[in-house]
Amino acid sequence: DVKVTQSxxxxxxxxxxxxxxxxxxxxxxxxxxxxxxxPGLGLRLIYFSYDVKMKEKGDIPEGYSVSRExxxxxxxxxxxxxxxxxxxxxxxxxxxxxxxxxxxFFGPGTRLTVL
Amino acid sequence: GQNIDQPTEMTAxxxxxxxxxxxxxxxxxxxxFWYQQHAGExxxxxxxxxxxxxxxxxxxxxxxxxxxxxxxxLLKELQMKDxxxxxxxxxxxxxxxxxxxxxxxxxx
Numbered sequence: 001d002v003k004v005t006q007s008x009x010x011x012x013x014x015x016x017x018x019x020x021x022x023x024x025x026x027x028x029x030x031x032x033x034x035x036x037x038x039p040g041l042g043l044r045l046i047y048f049s050y051d052v053k054m055k056e057k058g059d060i061p062e063g064y065s066v067s068r069e070x071x072x073x074x075x076x077x078x079x080x081x082x083x084x085x086x087x088x089x090x091x092x093x094x095x096x097x098x099x100x101x102x103x104x105f106f107g108p109g110t111r112l113t114v115l
Numbered sequence: 116g117q118n119i120d121q122p123t124e125m126t127a128x129x130x131x132x133x134x135x136x137x138x139x140x141x142x143x144x145x146x147x148f149w150y151q152q153h154a155g156e157x158x159x160x161x162x163x164x165x166x167x168x169x170x171x172x173x174x175x176x177x178x179x180x181x182x183x184x185x186x187x188x189l190l191k192e193l194q195m196k197d198x199x200x201x202x203x204x205x206x207x208x209x210x211x212x213x214x215x216x217x218x219x220x221x222x223x
Contacts, residue, residue: 004157005176031209040123042215044204050209065217090157092208102209103148106157 003027004107006091012113019078021110023091030092032074033104034058034066036087043090049074050096081114088112119214121203126220127220133190139201141184148186148208149177152216153199161201188198193221 007022008102031050035043035058041095044055047066054068067075074093077093088111092104119139127133139147146165150158164170164179165176176189190197198221203214 012132040215041124043204043213045210045212048210059212063175074137096209102206103160103163104211106159108157 004091004093006089006107006110008110009108010111010113012115013081014115015082017078017114019081019112021076021078021089021112023074023076023093024072024090025074025093025105025108026072027095027105028071029093029105030071030096031102031104032068033092033094034064034074034076034089035092036060036092037109040086040106045074050108053058060098070087077081083114086112086114090103119146119203119205119212121214121217123215124218124220126222127193129193129221129223130196131163131193133193133219135188135201135203135219137186137188137192139186139203139205139212139214141181143182143207144184145208147177147179147186148202148206148211149186150202150204151199152202158202169197179217190219195221195222197223209216 006027033048034046049055049068065077091107094104119168121137149161152158200216202216204211
């Protein structure tokens with residue numbers, strides 16, 4: 001079974017703090033993704049990575065950065081947390097297969113509250 | 116965004132059938148996913164359609180019309196455990212664009 005794990009289920013930080021959200025997958029997937037999920041807005045893509053050290057901006061990258069030094073690990077960084085970054089953060093990974101299905105497997109999520 | 120539209124909420128009775136519709140922009144389309152998400156949990160994969168027609172998987176079926184930019188998820192013989200949010204997602208290469216989700220409530 002594919003397993004995607006995230007470092008914390010719940011996190012409370014203060015405005016201006018630097019925040020690291022870690023994600024690890026154990027299925028040797030090439031692609032990894034960071035989303036945030038807010039009521040009424042659904043999942044919105046922040047950043048994704050299709051290989052080690054490669055990254056591309058998603059739909060809402062402002063205020064975030066990412067790091068992918070190893071294939072299995074994809075980190076989301078909030079350089080200076082703000083209250084509007086309070087949200088549920090979901091990590092996902094997928095395999096680039098010949099079938100092209102590219103099913104994404106999701107981690108359990110990190111609920112971040114910025115005070 | 117990709118203008119992916121689906122209803123916000125639906126309510127149905129245990130044992131009934133519910134159809135969740137999803138419309139999307141057709142340009143650059145590479146496939147349509149449906150995910151199920153129970154409250155407080157991660158989304159889990161339900162189905163994937165890339166060709167026109169109906170795909171059946173037990174009590175769940177998914178339909179796609181590429182020319183119309185339209186899909187639906189059909190849930191049959193509803194059970195209480197089917198109460199969840201259902202997410203429609205359009206695939207562009209290896210990126211997914213999600214709709215806001217449809218919350219389905221199953222009542223006894």
